[in-house]
Amino acid sequence: xxxxxxxxxxxxxSEQGDRAKLLAGGTDIIVQxxxxxxxxxxxxxxxxxxxxxxxxxxPENGLxxxxxxxxxxxxxxxxxxxxxGALADSTHIIGGWQIQSRASVGGNLCNASPAADSIPxxxxxxxxxxxxxxxxxxxxAAEDFCTGPGRNVLENGELLVSIQIPAxxxxxxxxxxxxxxxxxxxxAVVGVGSWVKLAADGTIxxxxxSLGAVAATPLFAEQASAILIGKEPNEExxxxxxxxxxxIATPISDMRGTDEYRSHLVxxxxxxxxxxxxxxxxx
Amino acid sequence: MSAYKKVHVTTTINGEQVDFLxxxxxxxxxVLRDSLGLxxxxxxxxxxxxxxxxxxxxxxxxxxxxxLSAEVEGAEIETVEGIACNSxxxxxxQCFLEGAALxxxxxxPGFLVASKALLEKDPDASExxxxxxxxxxxxxxxGYDKIVRAVQAAGQQMREI
Numbered sequence: 001x002x003x004x005x006x007x008x009x010x011x012x013x014s015e016q017g018d019r020a021k022l023l024a025g026g027t028d029i030i031v032q033x034x035x036x037x038x039x040x041x042x043x044x045x046x047x048x049x050x051x052x053x054x055x056x057x058x059p060e061n062g063l064x065x066x067x068x069x070x071x072x073x074x075x076x077x078x079x080x081x082x083x084x085g086a087l088a089d090s091t092h093i094i095g096g097w098q099i100q101s102r103a104s105v106g107g108n109l110c111n112a113s114p115a116a117d118s119i120p121x122x123x124x125x126x127x128x129x130x131x132x133x134x135x136x137x138x139x140x141a142a143e144d145f146c147t148g149p150g151r152n153v154l155e156n157g158e159l160l161v162s163i164q165i166p167a168x169x170x171x172x173x174x175x176x177x178x179x180x181x182x183x184x185x186x187x188a189v190v191g192v193g194s195w196v197k198l199a200a201d202g203t204i205x206x207x208x209x210s211l212g213a214v215a216a217t218p219l220f221a222e223q224a225s226a227i228l229i230g231k232e233p234n235e236e237x238x239x240x241x242x243x244x245x246x247x248i249a250t251p252i253s254d255m256r257g258t259d260e261y262r263s264h265l266v267x268x269x270x271x272x273x274x275x276x277x278x279x280x281x282x283x
Numbered sequence: 284m285s286a287y288k289k290v291h292v293t294t295t296i297n298g299e300q301v302d303f304l305x306x307x308x309x310x311x312x313x314v315l316r317d318s319l320g321l322x323x324x325x326x327x328x329x330x331x332x333x334x335x336x337x338x339x340x341x342x343x344x345x346x347x348x349x350x351l352s353a354e355v356e357g358a359e360i361e362t363v364e365g366i367a368c369n370s371x372x373x374x375x376x377q378c379f380l381e382g383a384a385l386x387x388x389x390x391x392p393g394f395l396v397a398s399k400a401l402l403e404k405d406p407d408a409s410e411x412x413x414x415x416x417x418x419x420x421x422x423x424x425x426g427y428d429k430i431v432r433a434v435q436a437a438g439q440q441m442r443e444i
Contacts, residue, residue: 002353023351023354025349026349026350026354027331027346030310030349030351031331031349033308034330043350043351095418095419096419096420097397097400097418098331098345099331099338099419101340101343102345102346102350152392183415183418184418185332185419208324254334
């Protein structure tokens with residue numbers, strides 16, 4: 001079914017509970033249903049709903065990104081791709097071109113993979129998830145949205161309507177990088193998103209660093225972010241932030257890499273993404 | 284239960300209006316191949332990794348195995364069957380042939396559709412762009428070099444037209 005309003009979706013979800021699954025780009029849910037990882041009696045296509053399929057930016061309120069907006073809309077957009085560099089980086093490497101034509105950032109967030117490429121960018125950019133449900137609307141910070149691998153804060157009857165990302169100014173910049181052994185089409189061994197805002201004197205006025213694939217959920221590296229504030233942006237400072245970020249990583253060892261290797265990658269990628277984020281903020 | 288009732292879908296495939304009945308769980312790929320006889324699109328992985336089932340949906344390349352057929356009501360779809368113009372092969376088809384950019388051929392329809400979409404967006408695409416944009420299409424035979432060269436040659440032809 002393909003309802004035309006959020007309230008209809010809430011009604012279906014409230015009635016069907018776990019037996020209803022939402023369909024945005026379908027690049028995760030169709031595979032999961034086909035492979036028996038999830039089950040559903042009803043699949044609800046939310047792409048007929050204006051609020052979840054549209055996006056708009058204004059300098060006062062920032063970006064309002066409907067939860068079903070496909071990845072390509074971000075990295076192909078001449079202004080948004082510059083304003084939200086980290087999100088453009090992420091959306092351009094989620095799957096291949098065919099996947100990016102359909103997959104949405106909202107879906108990537110709801111799917112709650114620890115290795116999701118867009119979630120560290122959302123956390124670094126201080127994004128807020130707008131959730132509709134039977135009791136009305138509520139908001140949750142991106143870093144609090146995922147509760148475990150494949151699990152999120154959505155309760156019975158609730159859906160993610162949009163993601164709100166604060167407006168960016170000319171002296172802010174962000175970047176996302178992941179490490180993968182292939183060139184593309186792979187799952188992050190580690191992913192890091194960084195955002196910085198520079199003061200008029202060139203020092204770091206504010207910063208947010210986020211880590212993916214090193215814990216059960218993507219993490220906000222609060223202390224690593226905090227020590228950057230007031231500092232000159234240089235390699236020494238970035239390395240210090242990388243070391244602090246590394247300390248909150250609790251990675252597992254699997255076929256993609258050992259825990260030790262992943263921890264090492266955290267400090268490398270924190271440094272690299274900070275360098276790019278600062279460069280973008282300076283330009 | 285509505286989930287098991289057949290859905291009537293009207294869509295446009297390769298310029299022609301098409302009607303079909305499908306179950307809500309059927310993918311676009313299943314309908315193309317099994318109901319409509321358009322067997323050019325191939326099923327490789329059936330989970331969005333290989334790109335053998337690539338079609339153009341409303342102007343964008345997608346994996347048809349990851350589209351539910353009920354979603355394409357009112358859509359415009361182009362499959363590999365619609366690439367040639369009457370008996371004239373499209374430059375990507377001609378260049379794949381001339382450059383021997385295929386061996387077993389299973390991945391080829393997906394590569395043709397994705398390459399056409401890529402060159403329509405950017406006939407001047409660099410090797411790097413071609414390799415990146417075609418990363419959602421897997422080929423286990425050619426090692427990709429001949430494919431990339433065929434796409435570059437097709438791009439050149441398209442620029443000259």
